[in-house]
Amino acid sequence: MIRRPLANAALARRTLVPLSMLLLTTLARAQSDTTPPALAHPVSDTDLAPVFVTDNPLGSGTLFSPTSSLYGDALITRRADSIGETLNGLPGVSTTTYGPMVGRPIIRGMDGDRIRLLQNGVASYDASTLSYDHAVPEDMLSVERVEIVRGPAALLYGGNAIGGVVNTIDNRIPREGIKGVSGQVDVSYGDTNNARAGAAMVESGTGQFNFHVDAFDRETSKLRIPGFAHSDRQRAADEPDADEPYGSIPNSDGRWHGGAVGTSYTWADGYAGISYNGYEANYGSVAEDDVRLRMHQDHVAASSEIRNLSGPFRQLKFDFGYTDYEHKEIDNGVTGTMFRNHGYEARIEARHKRIDPLDGATGVQFSQNTFSALGDEALVPTSQTTNIALFGLEEWDMTDAIKLSLGARYEHVKIDPTAGGNEKFADAMSRDFNAGSVSAGATFKLNTAWSVVGNVAYTERAPIYYELFSNGPHDATGQYLIGNQNAQKEKAVSMDLSLRFASGPNKGSAGVFYNCFRHYLTEFNTGRLVDDDDQPVPAGTDDALNEAVYRGVRAEFYGVELDGTYRVFESGAQRLDVEMVANYTHARNIDTGGALPRISPLHTTLALDYAYGPYGARAEMVHAWAQHRVPEDDLPTGSYTTLGLTLTYKFHAGAPNWLAYIRGQNLTNQEVRYASSVVRDIAPQGGRSVMVGLLTVF
Template identity: 80%
Template sequence: MIQPNPSTARRTYRLLPWTLALFTTIARSQPTPPPTPEIEDAPFKPVFVTANPLRSSNLQSPSSELDGNALALRRADSLGETLNGLPGVSTTTYGPMVGRPIIRGMDGDRIRLLQNGVAAFDASSLSYDHAVPQDTLSVERIEIVRGPAALLYGGNAIGGVVNTIDNRIPRDPLDGVSGQVDASYGGANNARAGAAQVEGGNGRFAFHVDAFDRETSTERIPGFARSAGQRALDGPDVPQPYGRIPNSDGRSHGGAVGSSYTWADGYAGISYNGFESNYGSVAEDDVRLRMHQDHIAAASEIRNLQGPFSQLKFNFAYTDYEHKEIDNGETGTTFRNHGYEARIEARHRKIGPLDGAIGVQLSQNTFSALGEEALVPTSQTTNAALFGLEEWSVTDALKLSLGARYEHVRIDPASGGNEKFANSPQRDFNAGSVSAGALFRLNPAWSVVGNVAYTERAPTYYELYSNGPHDATGQYLIGNPDAQKEKAISTDLSLRFASGPNKASAGVFYSRFRNYLTEFNTGRLVNDDDGPVAPGTDDALNEAVYRGVRAEFYGIELDGAWRVFDHGAQRLDVEFVADYTHARNLDTGEALPRISPLRATLALDYAYGPYGARAEMIHAWAQHRVPDNDLPTGSYTTLGVILTYKFRLGATHWLAYVRGQNLTNQEVRYASSVVRDIAPEGGRSVMVGLRTTF
């Protein structure tokens, strides 16, 4: 096992000024400067790599992507907050440094987080206070696929897939040296963030180096940290923070190096990246979380092969992750997760009218929670899967697809001398999934797309074996060692329009689960030994159990942009996004927890030559459909403004921006947040940023 090196990311960041100086010198020494990348977004339609190994630019699965300026202007302190507000996407949020994406009301192990198509093991799906060890400063593109993407990534992608893509292993030939620098300051937590990357090559060998750093203060809020409902439950003797969220500050930093060899028909390369962070738990004033991750990746692609397969793609990643929960300076629990994932995708030559690919995926990871307050036993999870996808272009207007995946999952717990886990049984699961889709073009601008899927998901180690206190979330979690597979039938249908800069999509979705596994608060307050305690007792924990129920999810997603003015150097676009998810327990009719309400975003995007201005109004309705023992959330309306200016200095291209958020200074509490009643989102704030490429 590769041992974590806590100083690796720190050393990488300290080398940043020297790295910039070195590559600036190299760039100046070139007799003929290489072409410099434009700050402008790419004018061509991007090809999705996440949901389809055939690399179709017109996906049947509902999807979104962020790159270029759009990603730079949305960047936040967490991956979840960066994506929050895209169609069907919300965030868990556990303070400004923590946020994992939620898609169509589904979170945890139902959303597959990938780096360049493979897993980077962490502990973010186990608990809402565990950050995703990845900063969007180091990402060049994010792809989000909503709905049942199980044909490629298994049952734990039933809600969708979020794939962050970087160029740490260069995939295309590079000539000369180029780079990028990003810096920003501001926001409700006075975030100071910066990143730099340099890459280059000689047309065959290519290299990549990057480093980033982000540091934040405690977050400013418009009023009380605790909601009115929570303050009423607290009683008169509980301190009520005002104006700031205690213990919400943090820092993360890291970097990467990578190299590849490219040729006309492919590439092969390897990379290393390190990530380190230290942030506070907003639920416990004295609890800090210190996280470290080492990630090694290898990738290769070979095209234009002879024989039955025309293309072969290979991805491999090994991750060593650790984080410690430190209470009053003493380590209470240490979480570790290390393992590998490997995927091979082979695209075959056409078989009659069928164009398709098959693949195999292998993974193994070992998760442990060590300490007197261990939450789960040390558990090794092994997964082996086969999958395939076939497409048939019946006519120029009609395309059909069929995908399938079969996987075997084994979970092997070890008590490690802890009596709580002495009788934890080994579990084996065989899970199968199948999906079918159709895309029908009504005319060059309009199309109808539909998908249906049957998906099975094996329960995770924490859903099976949890039995212990988790101080960072203020819960005592109890798993179900006899839990069975989740089974779901899902479908979605959408009408799409695309003509030049104008585009729109209106879709509906429906998923019906048998044995949907989720946390339910029992209403009991307990101590670290799961013994009942009275309200107001110091260090009291909310008891929560994992339970399987019949459940259904359905909703709508609207997304569109229309150019209403285009004359000379001026243009004006109107954009609209709205989504709604309804989720309930079919056994009781009760609402499922942490479901975002109806939300709508209206934006005006204006450009005049190098100048740009964007005004965005977001309204979220109140969420009163909550389970027993949960409090509702109120409605809010926020206003945001972004001003941009693009310019050029010599061979460098620059983007300067000012971003104002929540200018109405609203109290914003996400219904999807487990800490919504003690930690709202930030108040009125302004951020300034600068981005350059050379």
């Protein structure tokens, strides 16, 4: 089973990468006789918010979907050890956790294969959707902007964006001309897990030929916590002689590092470029003291854009990514399981000439990846997934106050399993799915400040390989998982409605959403306790697993999202803003009325943000209510309130600009257990922490 993926990877490198480079070269030559204009001094993203690109291929200022973005100083001071924890608490966003190193974003109660994680608009393959203990191979030190689309984004990015999209954006392929040499260095230290982190980036160019190099490194020790690792309820269920860790979480340390190189050619009406980035990680499993996970990823990307074309299309955009990912789970120094995932994804978007009052774009997306799990936890067969899709989006300016949006997508998904001699998967058969999505949106401006925005969408998601073919132990969740080879497409009707306000520094949004699913694929415990070979064992047996099967049910998600910023004081160089975010999601199985698992409770954030010239201060209070609506076999979580304080100072020392920051979290040292965490009863969040950092830009 190993030789075939390696052969496929080599074939992909020999064919797809040269083809993408040929396309990029052709696009560049098409405009190579255009002389770029003189470049102005670059504007920092802390000074001007960039155009939102993830849900806006037309480049207009109107956004129909509920969106959020994080960049500049806010991203620098918010960064955590995982992408999920970095984004946790933004409107509609929570996170999975499996210790401090592992966290994948949850949007409106949906996670896994329903949330699409992208790098610069295309997939970067890993194994994070398969298991909660698998980290996302990306460090926030290398990211300059994150964009989040809440609600269905399947129209643009496929069925597995049925819950939303998180797109991380960097400048590894420079999209604008660079003259001279610039760069930055960022170092930080956090005391709660002795976290040492650093990153450096250098960019240079002639105005047409541009180069980018970056590197990052992060190392942590065990995470310090305010009390017992196991919750009160869990300790009551533990054996009398069980070891009860106190003050820190065993095996919660780790290290990851990586870097990238990239280059591009830019001209007045576009760019073309290519980049490579690598990622290495070694971290512990907080559920198994002797298990380490070692992860490696190589990612090659190519991108190009041409603007101001003649003919029917005025803009073309091409993005391509190839990923080779591997991680090993090592138990007491012996590799027990190896996961591999390699493949490519490409997108071509063409924006047509404006046909008043219509403005629109069409596109094609195609991808193929091969996933394999070898060893003790080979719970799925080697599976190749191929996806081909067509999509289109049109916007119609009915009046100055009313704008409409209509789009559609059709995709074909094929999943081919290979047993590779493993009898457990001998009956696995190929599945084909045709999935369609349509959406409509409208925005109505009540006046210059207020608007009402509504969306309705019908989306379909094809089952992923593990929902179809699982047949093996899954120690991360304490289950023996059994897939459903006859699973149908997941179908959903989604609606959201929001009232938005924007006037100078004051802005806000109050929205409601509703999603109704047919054949929502979720895990159901059969009530049997089994061993690693799916044989029944009596209660109390060491390492017994709960047998669980994937089943399609009717389900609904609905909730409320509030966020806003109001400037209460401004005088000269001083300003004071009040910020508020509140999220609530209710999710249930319609057939039984029971709660769906790992749903965050009502969650609110209240913050005061003060600035006086180069000085900044932010005080933040977060309160989460208790979550008692849990499935029968889950334990509830308690409420908590945390306090945080961030101080910043910007200054000049010679030519470089500097930013010094200090961030305190959970200053009252509360016990925090996320309802969205599968290990919430054995691994809480960190206690009181202080992080200090220094960023220089030259």
